[in-house]
Amino acid sequence: MRTDDDFVAHVADRLAALPGVVAVSLGGSRAQGTHEPDSDWDFALYYRDHFDPAGLRAVGWPGEVSELGSWGGVFNGGAWLTIDGRAVDVHYRDLTVIEYELAEAEQGRFRWEPLAFHLAGIPSYLVVGELAVSRVLRGELPKPGFPEAMRTVAPPIWRRQADLGLRYARAAFAPRGRVTETAGALATAAMQTAHAILAARGEWVTNEKRLLEGAGLREMDAIIARLTPDPDVLAEQIDAARQILESAETLEPATGH
Structure with missing residues (x-):
């Protein structure tokens, strides 16, 4: 070996x-x-x-x-x-x-x-x-830094996508007790918000394996774990997720990312 x-x-x-x-x-x-x-x-x-x-x-x-x-x-x-x-x-x-x-x-x-x-x-x-x-x-390859323009442009684009997904889940999935669809919307919105946070910091993302940790959004696990087919529960957890994701921009960079 x-x-x-x-x-x-x-x-x-x-x-x-x-x-x-x-x-x-x-x-x-x-x-x-x-x-x-x-x-x-x-x-x-x-x-x-x-x-x-x-x-x-x-x-x-x-x-x-x-x-x-x-x-x-x-x-x-x-x-x-x-x-x-x-x-x-x-x-x-x-x-x-x-x-x-x-x-x-x-x-x-x-x-x-x-x-x-x-x-x-x-x-x-x-x-x-x-x-x-x-x-x-x-061989030889370039070693690019994170573009300043992208730090400005990318975060609102990612956050907009996350917001649209959560709004749709609140209107279409929660009232019908759709647990799987709601879980998918929450997970996707969390990843999109994490992209926004790291782009704002000027940190490259190459996969999603440690994306939530890097953005400080691991508490989304607890939100998804509380989902049940009860429409009120789904609505409450979507609202809770929105609060977490919208306030996440104030988080400090995670070490080791």
């Missing part, structure tokens, strides 16, 4: 050798030092304009290798692999797209995209944030 350092070097070398790849990075909790013993390993291979996943598939690592674009949007594909007994994610990243999204973010422009495993979806600037928090292993 390779040591962690040898393992990272081995994977980086193999990825960097693939046709079209110009840089390789290590991201996620492993790059930031916040990983657990069973955390997976997140690598990204950067190419410009074209990459053929068949090259990665030909390496022979067991797992699933997607085609370009199969994950949709800026998060355009990757692989779930097992390498030396370790769970490894490999993300495909087109540098031409990254440069465009960075230029957009610097002007305070972004769009929202749905993505599997993300309740609130993702902002298009997420792939720029990956660069900011990752460790470059091979």
Whole structure:
């Protein structure tokens, strides 16, 4: 079994050798030092304009290798692999797209995209944030800071989406005793508000795993746990959630995020 350092070097070398790849990075909790013993390993291979996943598939690592674009949007594909007994994610990243999204973010422009495993979806600037928090292993990559324009523009957009979701839940779900729909609306609004809070602080978000902790919104768990099919209870908890989320902007940054 390779040591962690040898393992990272081995994977980086193999990825960097693939046709079209110009840089390789290590991201996620492993790059930031916040990983657990069973955390997976997140690598990204950067190419410009074209990459053929068949090259990665030909390496022979067991797992699933997607085609370009199969994950949709800026998060355009990757692989779930097992390498030396370790769970490894490999993300495909087109540098031409990254440069465009960075230029957009610097002007305070972004769009929202749905993505599997993300309740609130993702902002298009997420792939720029990956660069900011990752460790470059091979090649050269930019290290962007959080754009000042985005600190102003993004928070009200996220908060507006959260507010609309809660209003709809209050009007359409609560009176009908819809527990599941209400729980979904509350969870989504919490994630959206967390995006708003971290954007206002100038902190990058790359996934939702620690998003509520980072925004200080873990108390939303108690709100959701109190839901019952009683319409009055649902209405009360939606109102309680609104109070928590609307006042959350005064929270101090969480340490370790």
